[in-house]
Amino acid sequence: MAIQRFTKGGFGRQGGVFECGLCGRSTRITVEGQTHLCGQCDEWTMAENAINDGNYNGLPAEELAKAEASILALKRKAAKLGGDPARLGLTAEAL
């Protein structure tokens, strides 16, 4: 009888749940990305990186405003799902 030596996943913890490194909420491991972030934090940090990388330079201001609005929406969603607003940089008014 063969011994099963390798377990599936290999992403760290068993059970598929971890704490988001940003907002701190418990979330499931997604197949995408190397980071220990929840889906929302993963998305908004990418969007913010795009802004910081200058991807919106030369584009109409409304494009940047749209990106910033979607970042805020993702942060709010993360907070609603159990993330820490302070760690997400959300003020009480922004919630």
Ligand SMILES: [Zn+2]
């Ligand atoms: Zn998060």
